[in-house]
Amino acid sequence: MLRMNKLVSLVVAIVLCLTLFPVASYAALQPYHAPAETSGSITVKLHPTENVATGSNQLVTFGVPFPRGSVTAANLSKIRVLKNGVEIPAYVEQQTPWRHLTNAGIDGQSVRVARIQIHYTFSVSYPNYETITVEWGTTARSQNVTSFEEPRNGWHQVTSGTFVAADNVFEPNVYAVLPPEHLSKGMLRARMDPFVSGISDTRDNPTVMAATEHYPGYSEYDYSSKNFFYTIINEDDPGVSANNLNPYKSDYEPWLYDRSSAMYVLYMRSGSFKALREAVRATDFYKNHIRPDGSFDLNSFDPKYSYDESMAYTYWLTGDNNVLSKIPLIVSAYQNVATRWTPTLNMFTERHVGFKLLANVVAYEVLGDTAYKNKVTEIVGDFIWHQNGAGGQMPANRIDGGLYHTGKQHTEGSRNAYLASPWMSALLVDAMVRAYGVSEDPGTADFIKRMGNMVKAASRSDSAHQYDTYSGALMYPDYLMKADGTKDMRSNSDVQHAIDVGSIAAWAYYFSLVQGTPDTTLKQLANDLYFTFDIGVNYWTRPTAPASGNTAFRVSPPRKYGWEYRTSGSFSWLVTQ
Numbered sequence: 001m002l003r004m005n006k007l008v009s010l011v012v013a014i015v016l017c018l019t020l021f022p023v024a025s026y027a028a029l030q031p032y033h034a035p036a037e038t039s040g041s042i043t044v045k046l047h048p049t050e051n052v053a054t055g056s057n058q059l060v061t062f063g064v065p066f067p068r069g070s071v072t073a074a075n076l077s078k079i080r081v082l083k084n085g086v087e088i089p090a091y092v093e094q095q096t097p098w099r100h101l102t103n104a105g106i107d108g109q110s111v112r113v114a115r116i117q118i119h120y121t122f123s124v125s126y127p128n129y130e131t132i133t134v135e136w137g138t139t140a141r142s143q144n145v146t147s148f149e150e151p152r153n154g155w156h157q158v159t160s161g162t163f164v165a166a167d168n169v170f171e172p173n174v175y176a177v178l179p180p181e182h183l184s185k186g187m188l189r190a191r192m193d194p195f196v197s198g199i200s201d202t203r204d205n206p207t208v209m210a211a212t213e214h215y216p217g218y219s220e221y222d223y224s225s226k227n228f229f230y231t232i233i234n235e236d237d238p239g240v241s242a243n244n245l246n247p248y249k250s251d252y253e254p255w256l257y258d259r260s261s262a263m264y265v266l267y268m269r270s271g272s273f274k275a276l277r278e279a280v281r282a283t284d285f286y287k288n289h290i291r292p293d294g295s296f297d298l299n300s301f302d303p304k305y306s307y308d309e310s311m312a313y314t315y316w317l318t319g320d321n322n323v324l325s326k327i328p329l330i331v332s333a334y335q336n337v338a339t340r341w342t343p344t345l346n347m348f349t350e351r352h353v354g355f356k357l358l359a360n361v362v363a364y365e366v367l368g369d370t371a372y373k374n375k376v377t378e379i380v381g382d383f384i385w386h387q388n389g390a391g392g393q394m395p396a397n398r399i400d401g402g403l404y405h406t407g408k409q410h411t412e413g414s415r416n417a418y419l420a421s422p423w424m425s426a427l428l429v430d431a432m433v434r435a436y437g438v439s440e441d442p443g444t445a446d447f448i449k450r451m452g453n454m455v456k457a458a459s460r461s462d463s464a465h466q467y468d469t470y471s472g473a474l475m476y477p478d479y480l481m482k483a484d485g486t487k488d489m490r491s492n493s494d495v496q497h498a499i500d501v502g503s504i505a506a507w508a509y510y511f512s513l514v515q516g517t518p519d520t521t522l523k524q525l526a527n528d529l530y531f532t533f534d535i536g537v538n539y540w541t542r543p544t545a546p547a548s549g550n551t552a553f554r555v556s557p558p559r560k561y562g563w564e565y566r567t568s569g570s571f572s573w574l575v576t577q
Helices: 002-020 073-078 206-210 219-232 259-270 273-288 309-318 326-332 350-367 370-387 422-437 442-458 492-514 520-540 560-565 571-575
Strands: 040-048 057-065 080-083 086-088 091-097 111-121 130-136 155-157 170-172 174-177 418-420 459-462 474-477 480-482 487-489
Touching: 040 057, 040 273, 057 174, 057 309, 073 091, 073 111, 091 309, 111 130, 170 174, 170 273, 174 273, 206 219, 219 259, 219 273, 219 520, 219 560, 259 273, 259 309, 259 560, 273 309, 309 326, 309 350, 326 350, 350 370, 350 422, 370 422, 370 442, 422 442, 422 492, 422 560, 442 459, 442 480, 442 492, 442 520, 459 520, 474 492, 474 520, 492 520, 492 560, 492 571, 520 571
Parallel strands: none
Antiparallel strands: 040 130, 040 174, 057 111, 080 086, 080 130, 091 111, 155 170, 418 480, 459 474, 480 487
């Protein structure tokens, strides 16, 4: 009878997968970089904050990103700001160009982000908003402002909500909210799908959410990234007791895996004013806690808490120069992290080396320094060399794709065995995807595709998982896998890494298409892991929990939001190719 029940559960899972992810529901292969748009327009929502009175004139600074090749520096003069079809005075400059490691025909040749500054008088007050139009590529700007004002002249100290005056956090008086259909085109990070229509910005009723086990397509991801976001900012439910709130202002743990950037990913996909506001606030708080050596001062020195990605987003989206000085400090935090593996290294993890690459790629994208450019090339080369066998130092019988290292170096697992961490590899692959964006290097694409081989070997289906409300078997990754493909560490809680590891499979699938060698087993694995994630969303949605002081949309540990949602924003875009 037990065997029959497992068979029935397996059949149900297969039917659900076919229902949620029909085989024919994919589009033609889309390029990594969105096509150029040499002319166009977007509607920008201007959200005044609580301190902006009706009739007051406000300084508003914001960035507008463009697909590569859309706007040249010479055509900045054709970026206009309109209100009800009438041009208003605006200052416009190139904030950041599109950069490329090797192609001089691309490097610096078009505008990645244009910084725009206007003065605006509101006829509405918070929580209402007004709209303007940003237009490019057609008509020369006639209402040109020639002088740039310090953007923070239009900011104020936060004294309510998620931060108070003692936190010394500042935010804009006015937030410019760009449409998700534009932001998701891959101009600030890799291409994504915007939220499906009909999903509101506000937290959903957990009882309503729990009543539907599987939402169509990949919309469960959209709902969950938004609903669990409210938990990590302590706005889940008034019934949550103080000891169950997220201690993000006093503890370093919630910041692991870059809490602020995860919020920015939510904003880019949803166009939510709330998500943008909390991302800006969180980044400003985080910036204030970066030491001169680049470390995060809520923690003793550990570079895995040092990130510059959210600072790039604050710079690009609000025009704030205040974050720029922190980016070189973040890079310096990783100066003693070796990316060229040797058997004698005391420590090597995919997490540390992946974050080192990410810090340098982001610094290169924002600042363009040759030192960062060269370091990106060096680190990518180290990873490819390692994946290829480290000059013959890796076991001959290894599963292809992983960056194997000893348990001693990892500080976990079998001390003398060669191991790979699937979930830490998700952090490394995310950085390699970003490096591909500035290089379009076939070797980098191949590296990511081959990582899929390791993930295929490390992902196994069993019913010994944590989600005891689901009786069937679920696919999930090992915590650590030996180089020969056998598990080294695996526990029932590893199901919580389904979506981040699924994103490795999704990117590997995408690059198999780019290479002209489609591997549909990677797509299937990605969808199997998504199904596990979907079951997990149901498991962690607990409508009655606030009555006993717990969160309804549970995020435990708090860092989980970062590991799940920062690296996986492109998932639906990838698996529908």
